[in-house]
Structures are given as structure tokens and as C-alpha cells.
Amino acid sequence: MTELDPVIHAAARLRISAALATLAADESITFPRLQELLDMTAGNLSTHLRKLEDAEYVDVEKAHRGRTPVTYVALSVRGRRAFEDYTAALREVLGGSS
DSSP states (O other), rough: OOOHHHHSSHHHHHHHHHHHTSOOOOOOHHHHHHHHHHHHOHHHHHHHHHHHHHHHHHEEEEEEETTEEEEEEOOOOOHHHHHHHHHHHHHHHHTTTO
């Protein structure tokens, strides 16, 4: 049986990865917008993003809009591939159980 990636498999990280996978490869989303879409607290989202960042699945860029700091989040190439592999493995697991 195919093993599911434990980094992505946690429910919150799966939701984050799925949301980021909907963006084009060259797009990113602001932290507050991602937080709003996923209805997560800032602390919870930060914790799960850190885990994804440590695995090099997401790119986090801190910038400024005028004087206001802003954080952009995007799925990295490695993260996009990991998510694709994860969804393929999940389909295999689900297909094998029917």
C-alpha cells in the first residue's frame, strides 16, 4: 500500500496545501487572506505553515506594502509535486478499498 506523506496528511496542512494548489505556479496569497479562506487562527496557521516551510513545501516571503508588512505564501515546486503525489496516493488507497 502507498504511504501518505505525513507532512501533508495532517488535516490543517492538507487544507493549506489544497488551497495553495489552486493558485497558479507563479501566484501567492497573503497570510490574512489564506487565514480567512481557511478560517484558522493566526497562530494555528503559522504553526502549520512552519511545518510545511521546514519541509520546503511552501515559500513564505515577507515584504512591505508601503509601511505595512505583508507576508505572502505560495506552494513551492517541491510542495506542488508533493501534493500531486499525495493526492495520487490517496486515490490509490481509496481505489483499493472499494
